[in-house]
Every structure is written in C-alpha cells, then in structure tokens.
Amino acid sequence: MLRNQKGTLPGVAFSEVKGDSLPNIRDVSVISQWRGSGSSTYDLVKVPTKVFYSDDGQITWGYEIPDGKKPIELIKLLLLPKNELEMYLRGQDATVIERSRGMITSLGKTAMSVIQDYLRELWKYSLEQIKASIGQKLETLPFHVILTVPAIWSEVARQSMLHVAKQAGICDDRACGKTRIELVDEPQAAATAVFFRELHKRHDLEPGARIVVADLGGGTADVITYTIEEIDPVPRFRECVEGAGGLYGGNFPDHEFKEALKLEIGRQRWKECFKFHDMIIRESWQYSIKPSFDNSDQLWHVNTYNAGTCQLNSEQVAECFDNTVTSGIVKLVRGQIQQAKAASESSTPPELVCLVGGFGRSPYIYKVLHDKLCRKHNIELIQARDSSSWSAVAQGAVLTRAVQPESRVARYSYGWSTDEPFDPDHHLIEDRYYDDGRSVWMARNQVHWPIKRGDRVQHSANGGAYDKTFLPDEKGIQTHKARFYKSALREPPKRVDAKRNVAIGEDAAPGVVFLGNIELTTPVNVQDLPKMSNNNDESFPYFEWTWKINVSGSSVNMIATTSDGEEIGKLDIGDITKEKGASCEKPRVSGANGRQAQMMEIDHHLLVTLNPAADGKATRPEAHIAMAPNTQQAAVIACAESIAILHLLHSVPEQPSSNPVIDHQSRRTGHPLSFDRERSLASALAFLARTTDNQNYIPAVCIEEVPEPAARLNVLLAVNKARPESGKQVLASLKEGFSRIFALLARTNDGFYGDRFHVFQTYTLSSAPCSKLQEREQATD
The missing domain is CATH 3.30.420 (Nucleotidyltransferase; domain 5)
Incomplete structure (x- = not known):
C-alpha cells in the first residue's frame, strides 16, 4: 500500500x-x-x-x-x-x-x-x-x-x-x-505520526491527555489539540477543540533575509551578484542560519561571492522571523491552550505541545514558544530535531489507513436547503406554498444546519433522514436539487433565498457561502416509489434519503444514500477542471465583517459593490472603493479591508442590489449627488492614485460626501504601510497630484462644489491589517 x-x-x-x-x-x-x-x-x-x-x-x-x-x-x-x-x-x-x-x-x-x-x-x-x-x-x-x-x-x-x-x-x-x-x-497526518512515535515511549501520558500538535510547513501553520482515547494496541484520539491555521510557514522569513542582506551590503552590490542569489539563500540561509538559529548572541557570516562576506547579528536574523511569522505562530498555539483550558472541567492546560513539519524543527521557534507560552503554563514542549519532523506528514499519511480521529470539532457550520411546514411566527409569507402531496402549507428557502461550528462530529456523521413527495402525473427517474452552504457563524441564518443566483464560493446571504448543489436522483421510477397518504386520503409517491457527512478541517464531504446504502447524490462543487487563470474569475475583497463583496471592472478601475441589506433598510456600506489598475491583489485586499473596518463612507440611503447602478438618486435631502455620479467621481480619483514608485505601497481611494450646509466632498486615501517610517513620500506625492485635479473636478461637476473640493484625508495602514488602525492623519489643503 x-x-x-x-x-x-x-x-x-x-x-x-x-x-x-x-x-x-x-x-x-x-x-x-x-x-x-x-x-x-x-x-x-x-x-x-x-x-x-x-x-x-x-x-x-x-x-x-x-x-x-x-x-x-x-x-x-x-x-x-x-x-x-x-x-x-x-x-x-x-x-x-x-x-x-x-x-x-x-x-x-x-x-x-x-x-x-x-x-x-x-x-x-x-x-x-x-x-x-x-x-x-x-x-x-x-x-x-x-x-x-x-x-x-x-x-x-x-x-x-x-x-x-x-x-x-x-x-x-x-x-x-x-x-x-x-x-x-x-495536521491530522502529522499528529498520527507523532502519536505512533511518542505515546509508546512516554509513560507519563495516559488516556485523557491532551496534546497540541503544531504542524509548521513551508507555507502554512496548522495547530490542532487532540485528546488521547487509547494508546494500545494502536493510538486512538479525537479533536479536543476547534483547530486553527494561518500563513505562518517557513518560506516567509526567506524574503526578509534577502532584504536584510540588501540593507547590509547595499542594493547596488546586491544587484551585482544576482547570478549567485539562489546559491547565497540556499547555502547561507536555508542550510545554515535558518535551521540552526536559536537567538544566541553571535555574528553570522554570509558569503555573497561578488560582494564579499558580510555579517549579520542575532537581532537582524531574529527580525527575519519576527517580521513575518513568529507572532502568528504564538497566537495560534496560545489560542489552542486557552480553548483547551476552557473545555477542561479542571481548567488545566494541555500536557504537551509538539512541533512537527520542516519549519517545526526551528530552534528559534522552539525557544519563543517555550519562553512565551509553555514555561508560563507549565506545559512540556517537544521538537524532533532529526528528519522525522520533516517526514511526519508523509509517514502519518501512510498510517491513516488504520487510524482516524474518533471525532472532529467543526470549524464551520454546514447545512442545506430544505422546506419546512409553514409557521407564520417564524416564516415569511412570501416563502409559503401548498404541498399537494402532504396536504399542508410549506415554507421554502429554509436551511437546515445539522452541523454547527464548534460541534463535535463523528468521523462519518449521519445528517438525518429526509423525504420528498411527487405528484401522481410525474413519471420515470426524477431528480431533486438541494443547495449546500457553509458559514463561519455558530448560529447561521435559517433562511437563504434560493432564487438568488450566486456562484460557488460566493455569499448567498450575510455570513453564508454557497458551496454547490447536491442533485439527488431517484433510485427507481417515481411510479415505483412507496406511496404515502395525505389528510385527504390521496396517495402520492415519496422519496426518502439519508445524508452522510464527513468533516475534515475546513472541508466537508457530503453524500446522500437510500435506506439500503445506495449512493444517489453527492456534493457538486462545479467544474473544477476549468483553468483558474487570471481572466477566469473576478477579484474579490473582504469586508469588515468577513463577508465578501464582488468586484467588477469600470473603465479599467475596480469598484466594490455594496451588499444590499437583508431587510431593505439602509446600512453602512462595507466599502465603496475604486482601485487603481496594476495593483498587487494582496495589498489591495489589505487596504480595502482596512477601509471597510474604519467605515470611512457615509451610509447610502438606498443600497443598490446590483451593478451598474442606473440613475440611482439619493432620497435623503442634502445629498444632491446620485450614486452613479458618486461612483464616477470615485473612479476618476482612483486614476490619480496610481503610483509606480514602489509596488509595496498600493493606495486605495474612496470619497465621502458631506451633506449641506457644509456641502463638500472628502477624499479618503489609504496606503499600505510596511514600516512606521515608510509611506510619507508616497502620501505627499499623491496629495500633490490630487491638488492638481481638484480644480478640474470642480469644473466638470456642473459647478456644484466650486472651490469646495479641498478636504483631503489620509489614512496610513500598517502592512498587517487592523494592527495600527487607530492612528489617523488628517491634512487640509
């Protein structure tokens, strides 16, 4: 095998x-x-x-x-x-x-x-x-x-x-x-390898012990806490609390090391030895400094060939880790310890934290976790220093043939569309319809959530039995389509409008993502199905099935079966054979509450559409931002999300349900600009925001109309700020550029604002969204 x-x-x-x-x-x-x-x-x-x-x-x-x-x-x-x-x-x-x-x-x-x-x-x-x-x-x-x-x-x-x-x-x-x-x-594979390797030789661990397994790879860090159920003859275990992960892998410090070398020897000399860049990184960093650095006080010598040998001190090397991944890894492990304590009747921390994966061998990461977390909570921290840490995932994958977690903790809520008997106290009248087969009023557009985030789910959970009736004139093999959803909410909404046309992976409702359709096919012709009688003694064919659910990490496998186990449908997440190139899908950004808003192209700019309020009332928009072209998507997302968090825009009196918006006039007095005009102005302002000085400083622009009597237009500019001292020059050049077009904008706006295009606000954002968002700079031209 x-x-x-x-x-x-x-x-x-x-x-x-x-x-x-x-x-x-x-x-x-x-x-x-x-x-x-x-x-x-x-x-x-x-x-x-x-x-x-x-x-x-x-x-x-x-x-x-x-x-x-x-x-x-x-x-x-x-x-x-x-x-x-x-x-x-x-x-x-x-x-x-x-x-x-x-x-x-x-x-x-x-x-x-x-x-x-x-x-x-x-x-x-x-x-x-x-x-x-x-x-x-x-x-x-x-x-x-x-x-x-x-x-x-x-x-x-x-x-x-x-x-x-x-x-x-x-x-x-x-x-x-x-x-x-x-x-x-x-992480499951890594944990399996750890348990097979460690449990039999550690007499201090017994069933009931909790172990935090931190799988630190090249790109991601996954941390999950397991409770040991059995040790002999083979380990049996279950997830203790909800796992977590993030982009804190060992590849990210590599770029910081390059930047440290550039600063040490000078960018020009670094360019002159470009033929040796790969060799320098591999021999001096990946094979030498990175796997052995433990923050001890010493100088590290780096052979740059053409540029000679340079030296880096421990503080410079530590910054390569600290500027990218250290705090994220500490946060993930701390979160597992806190959750495990909260789930324990005695409020005790886990007994053991185990580092696996290639990056899990890092002495520096070991030292940071030991000093900041494990010593404080009296938790033992172990780390494999040989190749077994690198191969833990591969070895553990082999062993999963015989060992699976007894249960998992769901990271998301999962549910599917269903119809329910109509209840006027809980259902909308627009969802009501009459089911001839059951001879009762039903409510469509409902969602049943058999798995809620945080629930303990068995390896293969039973989602319950369901049935559907057919009319007497329906013949042959029939299909029934169920829509499948997931949500990061612990109590997701029980209603989702199934008529709303959304693509796989898009929001079907606030906090609810559409995963795909499950098409159920009757195992026999409808006329051969069992019959059920309604209150009028009429017989109708009915179709029964059972959901089988397998949750794994952030994913789920969904299968519908008949009572005798025959598979009649499974989750269809779309045509995954499509090439997912740059032109296949529109970019997306996240709003302040984690929801995603679809972006569309307008005159070579990108505009975030406003999500309509569920109750039809006006709410604060998540974002109304025009992005400059040729920007890096990662920085654009950081800027857009940060602007949304700050709620920089005023509320739109009546939110549009789709783009483009045609002649959308504000109904609130004092706001003479139509939404369409406001959108056009945002696009015009975004054009000027384009800068090629440094691709790390990607600005996002939006506008805020101040109603009468002040009657002015605020221009709000966000710039991704990599370091505390950076961004000033970019902000200054952009402000100067805006000043040159204010007069032009005033003339082209039918003279409404005249010389009142003068308010300019800038927001400098750190490269880690939300970390320094309280600092705000305001300048008036």
Missing part, C-alpha cells in the same frame, strides 16, 4: 500492508534520495515544487533545476481559485505567482498542465525508488494513494488537487487492481 504526500515541499512515504496486521511507524519508508545537485542532508526527505522547461520542451524539476534558471514556482498555489489564492499571497509570493503565470502563458501552457507535469514526474520517480526498494513485487500490489493538503484548504481546492492527480496518471489502470486515492489533512 502506498501513500503519497504533497505539501509545499512534497515528500513521499510508502509501506506494504499485509492482511490485517497492525500498523507500525517503523514499517513506513520515506524516499530520501532525489536527483540533482542542489539537495543536502538537511532536506533530502523533501523536494521543491518547481518546474523548468527548456527551449526544446524538456522538463526539469525539483533539485535538478540549475542555478541561475528561473523556474515556475509555487505551482501548488496555482490550483486555488482567485479568492482563495489571495489569502495565500504575502510579500514576494504575489510577485512570484504573477511571474509564474506569465511564464506559463508564454509557454502556451495552462497552470493545470504544469502541475500535472510536475506530479507526473514526481510519481514516476517515486515508483522507481519504491521498485528499487521492494523489487518486482511492486507490480502485484494495488495502490492506495493519499495526498495531504493544508487543513485550511476549501472544497474547491481539494477537488482540484484530486483532479490534477488523476490527470497526472496516478490513478491509471493497473493489472493488479484499481488504485484508490483520497485526501487527508496535513
């Missing part, structure tokens, strides 16, 4: 299974030899997710890619939909993604085909290594392949991974039997 693990740096582990033998981590082998000269003993159990195509179309991948070549990188992230991808982009990664997309386009390929090429090469090489280990017997063994994914990945991303793996040939037909393939969350 084989297990394949695909992470930011993928590793491959395998094991042969004989009958019903108990699993043992000692029986799991990890591939540790990879082609190429760029590998080292530090990371032989992993291989980079990079691809390079030569002029003749030949593929090189992983460590084979020569220094100085620009490969296609971060290819796993190319699987993600636009709105999900933006959550993963921070700093340099946004530039790398855009460069990779450009290279893919120039090659005449698609992102999907590139990922398939990489997985095909990885799979082919893995089979060669396994065959060298166990011989010709490989050809007689059926495969069970497990791909691991971050727990925070959505359903769309997970299905994309499965699809591309199949296209890469992993599930090709074999004479010895069909290949099975499935997904497992990376």
